[in-house]
Amino acid sequence: MSGSIFPEATPDPETWWRGAAIYQVYLRSFADGNGDGIGDLAGLRARLPYLADLGIGAIWLNPWYPSPMADGGYDVADYRDIEPSFGTLAEAEAFIAEAHALGIKTITDIVPNHGSDRQEWFLRALEAGPGSPERELFIFRAGRGTDGELPPNDWQSIFGGPAWTRVADGEWYLHLFAPEQPDFNWADPRVVEEFHDVLRFWFDRGVDGIRIDSAALLVKEMDGGGGPEAYTDLDGVHDIYRGWRQVAEQYDDRILIGEVWLPDQERFALYLRPDEMHTAFNFDFLACAWEPGALRRSIDLTLATHLPLGAPPTWVLSNHDVTRPVTRYGRPDTSFDHADRKHGMPTDPVLGERRARAAALLAMALPGGLYVYQGEELGLPEVEDIPAELRQDPIWFRSGHTDLGRDGCRVPLPWSGDEPPFGFGAGRPWLPQPPEWKALTAEVQAGDPSSMLTLYRNGLRLRRELLGDGTLTWLDAPQEVLAFRRDSGLVCVVNLGTEPVPLPEHESVLLASGPLEDGTLPGDTAVWLRTT
Structure with missing residues (x-):
């Protein structure tokens, strides 16, 4: 700058x-x-x-x-x-x-x-069948119940519904997300x-x-x-x-x-x-x-x-x-x-x-x-x-x-x-x-x-010039306000309240998120200040 x-x-x-x-x-x-x-x-x-x-x-x-x-x-x-x-x-x-x-x-x-159920590895796993090396790349398990008709456990998908889907030969595969996203077996090198x-x-x-x-x-x-x-x-x-x-x-x-x-x-x-x-x-x-x-x-x-x-x-x-x-x-x-x-x-x-x-x-x-x-x-x-x-x-x-x-x-x-x-x-x-x-x-x-x-x-221009990596020092401020100084000397003040608050002493205003009012910082407004 x-x-x-x-x-x-x-x-x-x-x-x-x-x-x-x-x-x-x-x-x-x-x-x-x-x-x-x-x-x-x-x-x-x-x-x-x-x-x-x-x-x-x-x-x-x-x-x-x-x-x-x-x-x-x-x-x-x-x-x-x-x-x-x-x-x-x-x-x-x-x-x-x-x-x-x-x-x-x-x-x-x-x-x-996880990958896709259209991925070559998974297609080969389906074709190879239970107990094959291809299936060891994913998490296939036998089901519970008399005929394996129940999922291996009660895990639920992050997207909702069961985390298991059954394939034609009776085994189930794990998908923590959608059925189209079979989980990899990271225990396999x-x-x-x-x-x-x-x-x-x-x-x-x-x-x-x-x-x-x-x-x-x-x-x-x-x-x-x-x-x-x-x-x-x-x-x-x-x-x-x-x-x-x-x-x-x-x-x-x-x-x-x-x-x-x-x-x-x-x-x-x-x-x-x-x-x-x-x-x-x-x-x-x-x-x-x-x-x-x-x-x-x-x-x-x-x-x-x-x-x-x-x-x-x-x-x-x-x-x-x-x-x-x-x-x-x-x-x-x-x-x-x-x-x-x-x-x-x-x-x-x-x-x-x-x-x-x-x-x-x-x-x-x-x-x-x-x-x-x-x-x-x-x-x-x-x-x-x-x-x-x-x-x-x-x-x-x-x-x-x-x-x-x-x-x-x-x-x-x-x-x-x-x-x-x-x-x-x-x-x-x-x-x-x-x-x-x-x-x-x-x-x-x-x-x-x-x-x-x-x-x-x-x-972003000012940030590239004056901010980025480093530390901050908190400044005294009213209860609804966050204020801190950065390594370069720039001071950021954010008023999260509804009433205006006085600005701290400063040399100039570098940037504000909204209009300032007669030396005060309105509610829900932030300002960057150059200080002496």
Whole structure:
């Protein structure tokens, strides 16, 4: 920043990930380059200048592999190729190179807990029959009951319904998610080596990081109880990731990022030991209600977990599985829980946007890495009125149409124009866009100095110059206010109350999430200050 009195935060290129702003691309919904209504690599490549202007340092892509799309690509049929509706392997390699030329890293999603029921390994397992080496790659078991007509145990799928499906010869296979997603048997060394080779395949093509889906679920205790404790966060999973880290260490500057949903922060911390993952998602902060005490506790707990290990915390407000912030923060209950997405709960969109803007500046100001989910920078709301016949999330079907699932945060982005498809592509998008999104397009917001997009651009620019990795120091503040100073001297103040509060002494205002009032900070507003 020209004329800044602050020392700039210049990240060590060997540890770029410690303070990076990472943009999550859900490829099906980002940009459609060939007009078939599905986002693809051609669309993403065309929009790389937009992402460079936004100010992000890396792109994380949800699975882009060949898939029947029973679960939006998380049912992978081939880990070494690209889904044809997205493009080709050559296009993926071109994208990685083009992103690197713009100074943007690439992070891909690996799904190690399960594959697709159309994957070659699984098809061979079905053909080979009980007791075969092919079936040992998955978790096949005989059933209970007189004729094996009952599942091997009472485990339930995370998507609802039984976690077991019976095949024609009478055996059952485990799927913690949809039946189209059979779980791998990580006790078999062939599975271990297969994924080591998959990591090498993508690292050899220039991928900078791997996001590990459902990272805590790989090891199962089949004789355990009927609940998640029999397959969540068992000790054996750490041996798996020590092996992955050894593969990553064979390359320069490659990282592992875990999707680890655990309430126990001590257990969570084990994944961040120096010989395992470089970092992991911070879901405690994401799920936290818009309350000063709860947020302060979440921030403190996160820092206390990460700093002793030398691992950077990460901060995220939303992703492809989570209700969008503008909707969530406008509800009476602003917390998030996968078990209760609060679909249909009334929301105040004006209040929700106001709080989402403040939350964005809070998250950007915290030390460590930042994740931005596509459309978050546009202030897109959750779309909850998608017609039943157009919904595609397996949660919708597995719940007997009682849980609307995650389609509402996956609606294709609006880029330009006054009506759908809003510049997403030439064809009809795979999920319908609300007509009122014409006021939220990137084109409209780019020219509006008060828009959410402008706020994100300004915030990410200042963050790159002044924030990122480091520490924070809490400052004295009223009960409804969070205030802290960063290493560069920047002070972030967030008023989560309803009444304005006086601003602390400062030299100038660097950025505010909303208008300030005569030297005071209004409720549900955040500000970054330059102090003397």
